[in-house]
Amino acid sequence: MPKLNLNRVEMPRQEPKKRGKNFQEVAMGYTPGMAKEEALRCIQCPKRPCMTGCPVMVDIPDFVKALSEGNLPEAVKALKRKNALPGICGRVCPQETQCEAVCTLAKKGAPVAIGRLERFVADWERTSKPETSPAPETPPAPPSGKKVAVVGSGPAGLTAAADLAKLGHAVTMFEALHVPGGVLMYGIPEFRLPKEIVRNEVDYVASLGVDIRLDSVVGKLATLDELLGDGFHAVFLGTGAGLPMFMNIPGENLNGIYSANEFLTRVNLMKAYLFPQYDTPVKIGKKVSVIGAGNVAMDSARCALRLGAEEVNIVYRRSREEMPARKEELENAEEEGIEFKLLTNPKRFIGNDKNWVTALECYQMELGEPDASGRRRPVVKPGSEFIMETDVVIVALGTTPNPLIAQTSKGLETTHHGTVVADEVTGRTKKPGVWAGGDIVTGAATVISAMGAGKRAAADIDKYLRS
Amino acid sequence: MYKILEREDLTSNVHAYRIEAPAVARKARPGQFVVIRVDENGERIPLTIADWDEQEGSVTVAVQEVGTTTHRLAELKTGDAIANFVGPLGLPTEIEHYGTVVCVAGGFAVAVVYPIARALRQAGNKVISILGARNKSLLFWEDELRSVSDELIVTTDDGSYGRKGLVTEPLKELISVDKKVDRVIAIGPSIMMKFCALTSKPFGVKTVVSLNPIMVDGTGMCGCCRVSVGGVTRFACVDGPDFDGHQVDWDLLLARQRTYIDEEKLSFEQWLQKHAAAVK
Numbered sequence: 001m002p003k004l005n006l007n008r009v010e011m012p013r014q015e016p017k018k019r020g021k022n023f024q025e026v027a028m029g030y031t032p033g034m035a036k037e038e039a040l041r042c043i044q045c046p047k048r049p050c051m052t053g054c055p056v057m058v059d060i061p062d063f064v065k066a067l068s069e070g071n072l073p074e075a076v077k078a079l080k081r082k083n084a085l086p087g088i089c090g091r092v093c094p095q096e097t098q099c100e101a102v103c104t105l106a107k108k109g110a111p112v113a114i115g116r117l118e119r120f121v122a123d124w125e126r127t128s129k130p131e132t133s134p135a136p137e138t139p140p141a142p143p144s145g146k147k148v149a150v151v152g153s154g155p156a157g158l159t160a161a162a163d164l165a166k167l168g169h170a171v172t173m174f175e176a177l178h179v180p181g182g183v184l185m186y187g188i189p190e191f192r193l194p195k196e197i198v199r200n201e202v203d204y205v206a207s208l209g210v211d212i213r214l215d216s217v218v219g220k221l222a223t224l225d226e227l228l229g230d231g232f233h234a235v236f237l238g239t240g241a242g243l244p245m246f247m248n249i250p251g252e253n254l255n256g257i258y259s260a261n262e263f264l265t266r267v268n269l270m271k272a273y274l275f276p277q278y279d280t281p282v283k284i285g286k287k288v289s290v291i292g293a294g295n296v297a298m299d300s301a302r303c304a305l306r307l308g309a310e311e312v313n314i315v316y317r318r319s320r321e322e323m324p325a326r327k328e329e330l331e332n333a334e335e336e337g338i339e340f341k342l343l344t345n346p347k348r349f350i351g352n353d354k355n356w357v358t359a360l361e362c363y364q365m366e367l368g369e370p371d372a373s374g375r376r377r378p379v380v381k382p383g384s385e386f387i388m389e390t391d392v393v394i395v396a397l398g399t400t401p402n403p404l405i406a407q408t409s410k411g412l413e414t415t416h417h418g419t420v421v422a423d424e425v426t427g428r429t430k431k432p433g434v435w436a437g438g439d440i441v442t443g444a445a446t447v448i449s450a451m452g453a454g455k456r457a458a459a460d461i462d463k464y465l466r467s
Numbered sequence: 468m469y470k471i472l473e474r475e476d477l478t479s480n481v482h483a484y485r486i487e488a489p490a491v492a493r494k495a496r497p498g499q500f501v502v503i504r505v506d507e508n509g510e511r512i513p514l515t516i517a518d519w520d521e522q523e524g525s526v527t528v529a530v531q532e533v534g535t536t537t538h539r540l541a542e543l544k545t546g547d548a549i550a551n552f553v554g555p556l557g558l559p560t561e562i563e564h565y566g567t568v569v570c571v572a573g574g575f576a577v578a579v580v581y582p583i584a585r586a587l588r589q590a591g592n593k594v595i596s597i598l599g600a601r602n603k604s605l606l607f608w609e610d611e612l613r614s615v616s617d618e619l620i621v622t623t624d625d626g627s628y629g630r631k632g633l634v635t636e637p638l639k640e641l642i643s644v645d646k647k648v649d650r651v652i653a654i655g656p657s658i659m660m661k662f663c664a665l666t667s668k669p670f671g672v673k674t675v676v677s678l679n680p681i682m683v684d685g686t687g688m689c690g691c692c693r694v695s696v697g698g699v700t701r702f703a704c705v706d707g708p709d710f711d712g713h714q715v716d717w718d719l720l721l722a723r724q725r726t727y728i729d730e731e732k733l734s735f736e737q738w739l740q741k742h743a744a745a746v747k
Contacts (some may be wrong), residue, residue, distance in 0.1 A: 262689035279510040281730035284555040355722030
């Protein structure tokens with residue numbers, strides 16, 4: 001047996017000083033040599049634990065092996081067998097808590113960099129096609145004669161649509177916005193997930209025969225019953241968690257206070273960073289405060305920095321340990337100069353006579369006993385209020401599902417959090433003929449978990465349509 | 468792309484566009500709105516639906532030239548197309564049999580009030596409409612509004628047509644003298660709606676207004692359009708656009724509408740330069 005190689009190949013990144021001023025991708029990807037070197041570190045262990053760590057069960061050892069042998073067309077085939085969106089997953093999946101966490105080499109502290117390899121393979125396919133792009137492994141199934149409506153074109157919808165189309169069903173995907181991709185387009189910034197990659201993978205899903213209808217708000221244009229009565233045999237709901245949460249503290253409607261959804265939509269979807277070449281504006285603050293410490297908060301902070309803010313602070317009520325963002329994103333943010341105001345929680349927003357925000361009044365917090373989430377509960381330090389000047393605030397405290405469809409549809413059960421009740425495995429809702437998956441069921445989570453839900457629902461819809 | 472079946476110039480700077488959108492036409496109700504985008508570089512703006520024709524599959528919107536987007540739209544003619552047209556969004560105006568309803572239309576909002584007045588009349592209400600504009604040249608659809616009203620009062624600020632003065636004057640007379648008004652619907656510039664609401668408030672006559680804050684997606688996703696009504700934050704795009712005018716925090720709405728005043732100016736100046744170059 002060859003000696004274990006525990007030297008994970010690092011991926012080149014743009015220098016922090018430089019990248020903080022542009023919207024180009026931070027991580028630049030492996031060179032072919034780096035990819036091969038990293039792929040060769042995989043010991044092809046018989047248990048294949050990495051696959052069980054992946055919500056869509058990608059045949060990881062197979063694509064890594066093909067890559068290590070320099071057979072890129074084969075690597076693409078193996079990767080796309082389970083995952084229609086590898087260029088996206090290779091960039092935004094939290095591999096460190098999934099496939100890489102259970103890699104046999106993780107015990108030695110150096111798991112195979114599966115995410116970086118996935119990204120390399122997907123990028124190779126995108127940039128080298130059409131000449132060398134491999135034909136799909138399995139030809140599509142013969143038409144089943146069944147029609148399925150997929151509502152929402154984010155990660156869950158795209159995955160369900162791709163799988164259902166491959167199985168021979170006629171799929172129509174409805175998207176409310178003017179571009180497909182959902183959170184991949186409006187939420188995740190260009191420097192973390194270039195929109196060209198998303199467009200490319202959406203094109204792949206369309207190439208499978210999926211009919212994508214933009215500008216189509218289901219719930220307004222048609223209710224679920226109308227879809228089911230209009231020739232669709234099944235409906236999959238993947239409309240995500242699009243409703244922003246606010247803090248409900250005084251001053252929250254001052255000018256200059258954004259939800260992260262609004263800020264990111266303006267910047268990413270509407271390209272406000274190219275204003276006035278593009279018509280949609282966004283306020284470029286001098287001193288920006290981002291409330292919250294998840295991935296969306298990091299994305300918002302780093303966008304604000306790139307727009308030209310002089311100072312960007314993450315304001316978080318717990319300590320560094322409890323920050324929910326990926327470690328990699330925290331480090332990226334910190335390297336770029338984002339500052340963390342920890343154990344700090346806003347009490348109110350202060351504005352001027354023109355209704356513009358000028359400051360936050362904050363409490364200092366300390367950590368008490370663990371709460372229901374297992375994290376130590378932050379409690380206010382009495383008399384600790386202090387003033388933090390700011391001219392733009394971005395509230396990134398999470399999102400809940402948009403109630404638009406549930407409100408207009410009878411028989412769809414929802415929880416008091418607004419999420420749709422669906423079977424954890426199959427995605428079946430309480431309404432016959434309707435499935436749901438992704439953030440609409442779980443509340444805000446990850447791209448890959450939504451994809452996993454889309455995949456499982458597609459399999460169950462197929463079973464239902466054939467029974 | 469969504470084809471402009473017909474463009475009609477209602478005044479020198481207000482245009483009606485009948486746009487091909489069969490799916491929207493099937494579902495449109497009075498008081499709802501659409502979000503449009505003129506082209507790939509364009510922003511998303513909300514426009515209240517003025518009329519629709521299910522048979523033809525068309526929806527009509529009226530647009531006043533104000534900033535970059537509306538001027539860009541004004542460059543388009545019959546047969547051209549716009550990039551995006553999404554709707555019908557928001558909740559429809561509540562239409563019931565109330566008794567006597569006064570419909571106040573300020574400026575180009577007559578286009579929006581027209582289908583509401585029509586629906587109210589069909590529901591058995593006595594409809595008294597007040598149509599106001601700064602001067603005669605800004606008036607349009609007077610006959611249309613008259614055709615769906617039991618009575619129509621026209622006002623102009625300068626007295627160039629109809630009664631001289633603001634819409635709030637006849638409104639106050641109708642409410643205070645007749646005392647038979649059961650509901651007021653006031654739609655127009657925010658400042659007009661504010662003063663209509665202030666006029667009716669002492670008399671306790673329910674006054675419905677249609678708010679027009681800045682929006683992005685129009686489906687409840689961004690929270691840009693948040694307004695304060697009765698001390699509670701609401702999203703105009705999904706909770707409205709109609710609200711109880713007596714409960715609205717008007718100063719907040721007016722301030723938030725000015726959020727991008729500098730950027731709007733910059734964008735428009737750039738458009739003017741480009742436009743001048745193109746005309747040459």
